[in-house]
Amino acid sequence: MTGHDDLPVAARTRQLEERLIAAGLTSDDEIDEFLTRLYTKASPVNGARMVARAWTDPRYRDLLLSDGDAGAAEMGFGDLTYGLRVVPNTGSAHNVIVCTLCSCYPVSLLGPSPGWYKSFAYRSRTVREPRAVLAEFGLALPPDTGITVWDSTSEARYMVLPARPDGTGELAEDDLAALVTRNGLIGTALL
Amino acid sequence: MGGQTGFGPVPVGESGDPPFAADWEARVYALATMLRRRGVFNSDELRNAIERLPPDRYLAASYYERWLAAIEMLVREKGVLP
């Protein structure tokens, strides 16, 4: 294989793609279809729906926390390629997700991960100084809030179940889901 | 990577938020998925290849540049291209 490390990365990518297509290993259509599906189906809206259900249905909350895969399946997400683990935030306990080794992330339920999630800074510092990292997101937790950092080192993918915001007792499930943000599901924001 | 210091602030904000900073990054991500589906390599082989990049290159490259270089490496090693 001729090396073309000096080519701009976009050209290198296209060159690799063309060679893989020529070898019958993929096609433009397959790549386009995959990306279209990624952009349209994989979304934090999915995780948000599960959170809203957990806020309104104690049985579902118990299921989601004890068996994330079953909780996802019940909401129509039965085709996970990972084991889902959901960790609940409370007034005194805060959870935040990271992957120090690569960038493991529950893509189908949260959408493709943001650039910062894959940065050296987030990956290196979150396990060591989560309060400082969260402060950079504008999140200042009280000193007596206990923080647990979940380093996604296995086939399990983690999602935070945020605490339900005060004053939302009247809201229907769809309206509650609209309050849930991607960063809330990672643990870098409160709702 | 976990616990290392000196990487500075997390790139929070508009420039650090998009999953893919350019179209080629998304296509690298897609290619990795396709090659896994074809059984050319598995996720751990891809991670292993990323970690086998020379350290100076590893640290100088962007996230998806590392993926691209690792995929190129694996494709070469596996001999799947003529």
Added chain:
Amino acid sequence: MSFEAGARVRVKARDPDHHTRVPRYVRGHTGVVLTAIDRWPVPDDCARGIDPPREETCYAVRFSAADLWGSGDHAVTVDLWESYLDRA
């Protein structure tokens, strides 16, 4: 061998020349098993193309920041395969 919830475990201080799912920052450190998550192929085998890979129970193990870093009041939880661990 298996570990029950609450068991104290020490991470083996190995530094293999291939990909492993043991972050350096927990090697040699002691933590507490929260739960057995599932049985999965051992990534070290998958990374080297060993077929079939060993399959083992993977545990969520909780470490205190003070133990890992000498400071900090948080906890860090890492998922670790059985052969990464010894009973402490």
